[in-house]
Amino acid sequence: MAVSRIMTRAMASSDSTAEFAAFFRAQQGPLFRALLVVTRQPELAEDLSQEAFVRVWRHWGRVRSMAKPDGYLFRTALHLFFDHERAKGRRVEVDPGVHDRIAQIEAKSFLERELLALPSRQRAALVLTELLGYKSTEAARILRIRAGTVRRLSSLARRRLRDRIGEEDEGA
Amino acid sequence: MSEIRDALIAIANRYPVPSTEPDEIMGAENTPPSWARRPRHVLIAILLCLGLFAMGFGVGNAAGGGRAGPQLNVPLRVSEQCDSAAADVSVSPSIGPPGSLVDISGPIYYTHADGSVWVPAQEQIQVWWDIDPSSWTQVSGAAIAASEGQPITDDRLLASVDTRGACSFSVSFSVPEAPPGSYSVSVLRAAGTDGAALYGAFAFEVS
Numbered sequence: 001m002a003v004s005r006i007m008t009r010a011m012a013s014s015d016s017t018a019e020f021a022a023f024f025r026a027q028q029g030p031l032f033r034a035l036l037v038v039t040r041q042p043e044l045a046e047d048l049s050q051e052a053f054v055r056v057w058r059h060w061g062r063v064r065s066m067a068k069p070d071g072y073l074f075r076t077a078l079h080l081f082f083d084h085e086r087a088k089g090r091r092v093e094v095d096p097g098v099h100d101r102i103a104q105i106e107a108k109s110f111l112e113r114e115l116l117a118l119p120s121r122q123r124a125a126l127v128l129t130e131l132l133g134y135k136s137t138e139a140a141r142i143l144r145i146r147a148g149t150v151r152r153l154s155s156l157a158r159r160r161l162r163d164r165i166g167e168e169d170e171g172a
Numbered sequence: 173m174s175e176i177r178d179a180l181i182a183i184a185n186r187y188p189v190p191s192t193e194p195d196e197i198m199g200a201e202n203t204p205p206s207w208a209r210r211p212r213h214v215l216i217a218i219l220l221c222l223g224l225f226a227m228g229f230g231v232g233n234a235a236g237g238g239r240a241g242p243q244l245n246v247p248l249r250v251s252e253q254c255d256s257a258a259a260d261v262s263v264s265p266s267i268g269p270p271g272s273l274v275d276i277s278g279p280i281y282y283t284h285a286d287g288s289v290w291v292p293a294q295e296q297i298q299v300w301w302d303i304d305p306s307s308w309t310q311v312s313g314a315a316i317a318a319s320e321g322q323p324i325t326d327d328r329l330l331a332s333v334d335t336r337g338a339c340s341f342s343v344s345f346s347v348p349e350a351p352p353g354s355y356s357v358s359v360l361r362a363a364g365t366d367g368a369a370l371y372g373a374f375a376f377e378v379s
């Protein structure tokens with residue numbers, strides 16, 4: 001009886017490991033790419049991505065039973081980034097307005113440069129809804145804000161980009 | 173504004189996804205990195221509050237038990253020499269409407285059958301839409317030029333990602349505007365003057 005219980009536990013553990021490995025492989029690319037846009041720094045994106053996966057693995061027993069384990073992963077990673085921003089004494093909501101402040105990703109077009117210059121929360125809202133296809137309610141859960149705020153952040157970002165493109169066209 | 177989405181995809185694909193294995197994550201004994209740690213004054217304030225709380229309620233050991241977190245021990249860089257592997261394109265999803273996002277990934281290898289290692293000066297994985305995989309060489313000139321950093325106007329090139337030195341790749345593309353039906357998607361490995369090769373191909377169903 002005891003042997004069978006140990007075997008069952010071992011099998012459950014191996015299932016859990018295989019499940020996490022599959023989850024990791026499926027989410028590694030989307031998470032890294034999302035963090036790349038939000039952080040603008042490849043090395044930071046890599047570090048945050050790994051740290052987020054380590055934290056998810058630590059709580060995998062609980063996370064695996066969630067309806068949206070990927071939501072938990074993205075929430076963990078993005079809040080690690082926002083904590084990082086806060087720790088550096090930077091207010092992430094303030095529009096930086098300066099393109100080359102900390103950006104390490106090379107912008108290859110005017111639109112890319114303007115996207116990378118958006119405040120990080122606006123960029124995060126765009127990444128979640130436009131790049132990853134989350135609904136505003138899902139993105140809201142990830143960012144721990146209201147769905148209306150997600151829509152407002154995305155709309156502010158789009159308006160700003162439209163304005164800047166307009167200014168650029170007039171100047172050309 | 174689909175151009176915003178396209179720009180997001182372009183930025184997101186600019187760097188190869190790190191080739192970390194799940195085992196490295198599961199085996200990591202971890203401490204939060206310095207940027208993830210709370211500032212010391214916040215910790216002191218928390219401990220002070222706990223101490224006051226404990227005194228108020230007669231709890232003996234509220235401030236004790238500060239457990240050191242595990243150590244971060246995850247290798248962060250890709251190895252220079254990857255295992256020999258067969259080309260193996262993973263696609264998700266393989267069906268979707270125009271504008272939907274598709275992820276492609278697979279291993280990259282640099283070791284020849286004779287054991288020699290070849291790492292090109294430039295290398296890209298490129299995703300081409302609706303070209304005949306059996307005559308992919310028709311676009312090889314453009315593929316090579318793109319891997320050398322030249323601008324490409326051929327809109328059949330959906331996405332590309334620099335992969336030199338990485339042991340795997342992951343790239344996304346947005347399904348182009350096209351009537352419903354099955355379209356071939358060819359994945360090329362282009363390495364500047366070293367040439368290009370067909371990595372793999374698959375059929376994508378536009379719904």
